[in-house]
Amino acid sequence: MTSTYLVEVIITNKKGVRDPEGETIHKHLILRKGYASVQSVRTGKYLLLSVNALSGEDAIRIVKELCEKLRIYNPVVHDIEVRLRG
Amino acid sequence: MTSTYLVEVIITNKKGVRDPEGETIHKHLILRKGYASVQSVRTGKYLLLSVNALSGEDAIRIVKELCEKLRIYNPVVHDIEVRLRG
Numbered sequence: 001m002t003s004t005y006l007v008e009v010i011i012t013n014k015k016g017v018r019d020p021e022g023e024t025i026h027k028h029l030i031l032r033k034g035y036a037s038v039q040s041v042r043t044g045k046y047l048l049l050s051v052n053a054l055s056g057e058d059a060i061r062i063v064k065e066l067c068e069k070l071r072i073y074n075p076v077v078h079d080i081e082v083r084l085r086g
Numbered sequence: 087m088t089s090t091y092l093v094e095v096i097i098t099n100k101k102g103v104r105d106p107e108g109e110t111i112h113k114h115l116i117l118r119k120g121y122a123s124v125q126s127v128r129t130g131k132y133l134l135l136s137v138n139a140l141s142g143e144d145a146i147r148i149v150k151e152l153c154e155k156l157r158i159y160n161p162v163v164h165d166i167e168v169r170l171r172g
Contacts, residue, residue, distance in 0.1 A: 004125060010132050025133070025158075035152050037138040039090060044132035046096050047111070050125040066121050072111070086172075 002052045005059035006085040011073045012044035019043055047072070048085065056084050088138045091145035092171040097159045098130035105129055133158070134171065142170050 013019045019042050026041040053059035064082050067073060073080050099105045105128050112127040139145035150168050153159060159166050 002123075012132070012134070022133070029156055029158075030152060033152070033156055035148065037088070037148060038152070039136040039138060041136075042134045044134070046098070046130035046132040047108070048098070048128045048130070050127075052123040052125060062121065062123060066116060066119070066124070070115055070119055072115075 002054055005051050005053055005056055007049045007051055007059050007063045008081075008083050008085050009047040009049065009063060009067060009072070010044050010081040010083075011047075011078050012042055012081075014077055014079050017077050060084065088140055091137050091139055091142055093135045093137055093145050093149045094167075094169050094171050095133040095135065095149060095153060095158070096130050096167040096169075097133075097164050098128055098167075100163055100165050103163050146170065 022041040022043040025043070026038065030038050030041065049063055051059040051062055053062055060082050064080075067080060067082065068075075108127040108129040111129070112124065116124050116127065135149055137145040137148055139148055146168050150166075153166060153168065154161075
C-alpha cells in the first residue's frame with residue numbers, strides 16, 4: 001500500500017560559491033531600507049514533489065535518486081536538501 | 087539580548103496560478119524518465135535569512151514585514167511561507 005508524500009527539495013549554492021542574487025537582495029534592498037538586523041541572505045531553488053511511496057523514507061529515497069540521475073542540480077556547485085514537508 | 091536566527095522564506099505561485107516550470111520538470115523530465123510515482127511538481131523561490139532578533143517569533147515578524155514592505159513577493163500571484171529553519 002502506497003501513500004502520497006510531499007517532499008521538499010532545496011537547492012542552494014555551496015558555501016564556498018558566491019550567491020550574487022542573495023548579496024544583491026541583502027545589500028541593495030534589505031540593508032538600504034533599514035533592516036540592519038538581517039546579517040545575510042542566501043537564495044535557492046525550491047521544489048515540492050508529490051510522490052506515491054511505501055513510506056516517508058521511501059519517498060525521500062526516490063526523490064534523492066531522481067535529483068541525481070536527472071541532474072536536477074549540479075553537484076559541483078550546489079548543495080541539495082531533501083526532506084518531507086512537515 | 088538578541089540571538090541570531092535562520093529564517094526560511096518560500097515563495098510559490100498560488101494554487102490557482104499555473105507553474106510552467108514545475109509542469110515542464112514533471113512532464114518532460116521526471117515522467118519521461120520513468121518516475122511514474124511522482125504525481126506533481128511545484129517550483130518556488132527559497133531565501134534563507136540570518137536575522138538578529140529577541141526571539142524566534144520576533145525574527146519571523148521582522149522577515150514577514152520586510153517581505154511585504156520591500157515587495158520581495160507579489161501577493162497577487164504568490165503564496166509566501168516564513169518559518170524558522172529547524
